[in-house]
Amino acid sequence: MVKKGSWVMVHDIVLEANERSTNLPEDTKKVPLEMWAKGFLLEDGQMGDIVEIKTITDRLVKGTLLEVNPSYDHNFGKFVPEILEIGIRLKHILWGGEANE
Amino acid sequence: MNKNMSYDAVMDRRSEIMKKSVGIDYNDFEYEGMGFDYERMMNETGYTLDEIREIQGSTGVGNTPLIELKNLTALARKFASKGNGARIFIKDEASNPSGSFKARRAANAVYHAKKLGYKGVIAATSGNYGAAVASQAAMQGLKCIIVQECYDSTGKGQPEIIEKARKCEAYGAEVIQLTVGPELFYTFLKLLEETGYFNASLYTPFGIAGVETLGYELVEQIREREGRHPDVVVCTNAGGGNLTGTARGIIKAGAKYTNIIGASVNLKGLHMASDKLFNKKSFTTGHTGFGIPFSTWPDRSDVPRSAARALRYMDRYVLVNQGEVFYMTEALAQLEGLERGPAGNTSLAAAFSIAQELKEDEIIVVQETEYTGAGKHIQPQLSFARENGIEILFGDPKEEIQGENIVLPSHPSQIKAVDTDLNKLKASYIKNCIKNTGAKEATIEDIEFLIKETKSSNEFVKNTLENLNINIK
Numbered sequence: 001m002v003k004k005g006s007w008v009m010v011h012d013i014v015l016e017a018n019e020r021s022t023n024l025p026e027d028t029k030k031v032p033l034e035m036w037a038k039g040f041l042l043e044d045g046q047m048g049d050i051v052e053i054k055t056i057t058d059r060l061v062k063g064t065l066l067e068v069n070p071s072y073d074h075n076f077g078k079f080v081p082e083i084l085e086i087g088i089r090l091k092h093i094l095w096g097g098e099a100n101e
Numbered sequence: 102m103n104k105n106m107s108y109d110a111v112m113d114r115r116s117e118i119m120k121k122s123v124g125i126d127y128n129d130f131e132y133e134g135m136g137f138d139y140e141r142m143m144n145e146t147g148y149t150l151d152e153i154r155e156i157q158g159s160t161g162v163g164n165t166p167l168i169e170l171k172n173l174t175a176l177a178r179k180f181a182s183k184g185n186g187a188r189i190f191i192k193d194e195a196s197n198p199s200g201s202f203k204a205r206r207a208a209n210a211v212y213h214a215k216k217l218g219y220k221g222v223i224a225a226t227s228g229n230y231g232a233a234v235a236s237q238a239a240m241q242g243l244k245c246i247i248v249q250e251c252y253d254s255t256g257k258g259q260p261e262i263i264e265k266a267r268k269c270e271a272y273g274a275e276v277i278q279l280t281v282g283p284e285l286f287y288t289f290l291k292l293l294e295e296t297g298y299f300n301a302s303l304y305t306p307f308g309i310a311g312v313e314t315l316g317y318e319l320v321e322q323i324r325e326r327e328g329r330h331p332d333v334v335v336c337t338n339a340g341g342g343n344l345t346g347t348a349r350g351i352i353k354a355g356a357k358y359t360n361i362i363g364a365s366v367n368l369k370g371l372h373m374a375s376d377k378l379f380n381k382k383s384f385t386t387g388h389t390g391f392g393i394p395f396s397t398w399p400d401r402s403d404v405p406r407s408a409a410r411a412l413r414y415m416d417r418y419v420l421v422n423q424g425e426v427f428y429m430t431e432a433l434a435q436l437e438g439l440e441r442g443p444a445g446n447t448s449l450a451a452a453f454s455i456a457q458e459l460k461e462d463e464i465i466v467v468q469e470t471e472y473t474g475a476g477k478h479i480q481p482q483l484s485f486a487r488e489n490g491i492e493i494l495f496g497d498p499k500e501e502i503q504g505e506n507i508v509l510p511s512h513p514s515q516i517k518a519v520d521t522d523l524n525k526l527k528a529s530y531i532k533n534c535i536k537n538t539g540a541k542e543a544t545i546e547d548i549e550f551l552i553k554e555t556k557s558s559n560e561f562v563k564n565t566l567e568n569l570n571i572n573i574k
Contacts, residue, residue: 028376031254074476077484087435
């Protein structure tokens, strides 16, 4: 159970596929418009329940309870070796061999 | 409140919601025919340059350093013909409080919102502007909501946009994240209606006037150091506000002969509203998906008349590929010791190529940089591309196929800004203007408006109208 007052993320469908704008590419037409919002849980709830939250600007938002204490997981990604190569090549061209070759 | 909240009903209330949330009655500036009085709109609803400098100065915005890129200039000269290779300068806009030039736009918009008594501000943006509005709202004690297009239908988000959400939240803003689609505007309108907050649109006169200080400052800085005006200024172009505001500031500083060049990342073939293609791109701004449609019809924005009108000021419009921009981002770090975000370096990649066309004693200014960090950096952006099946290789950047590969130049001499056909874009603007206003004929007043809108001539506008079978009264 998730306690009232917890900081959570909810998910909601803003527009079902059939309610969407007509002016969309085919692939986008087939999927709903979804939304994610964060806030404090107003009543105790279970993951997956429809709950109500109060956002940081004091708005009330309803949605499916998705995550408690939602965290950021973006990072610097996996190492891309080509990037290392760029600096080495540039320094070589500017200061290294090429002018003396 | 038992208002009809369906998509169509909310969209139908659009102009009413806009009027309340921006505090401008755009009808005041409309002419009889196709046009409107752009300069009067800018003068009556914007701020003077001195006022803006004061507003921005009071929140630590602006007065960013101008740095000469001596090593990149030396590198460009290696590939230029004898006597060519202009000096490249960069305006380090990353040193603004929120990490980009967007702080200039936001400072004005949020100041204005507060002056008019709004309790909060809302902006629809997946870019640096969100962080800028959030930062300014924090300084001025207003509430702030940012609406982002962030995820595809599998819930996979662009790392660059997720980082911007983090930054907005770091400044105390509420962030609403959506999947792909232009109906972001619907959510945005609902929020404006629900909260009664100010629409801190990117495209209001306050926002665009806020960028004028950028152009003004860079002219002043070059003048102080070199005793002359810059020959060329390159602006990354998406919605057109960066270029419009900068160019207006340059003109106000008296540099009438400075060439203004727009630069965008070429994302040809990647439909912006496509769910499947959303994560096939490695740039979420500064690209042709915004640059071309907004140049050729600025009033597609979230206000009735956009103050960002790039074709009024653009002398050239060039494209660079994703691989070239990533490469120059790394070059800026490795050769100049400036680690900055990739999207802002679009104009740098273009300038590196254009400098080689100019004389050694000429000056080219890249007018922005942006902050970098997790998600918003060459490393995670290329890593994300690779995870999404995009091939990353060294080769000739001309051979890049958007959505399939990213070609990093094998050699810096391969970086080439490619000119778009500006006349074609101007003609396309005129065509859109006819289509969107439903005009059947054109008056002298219409023609004068179209000349200004496209920075073209009487002859050009008349020929274009004739080709569109529009009678001239």
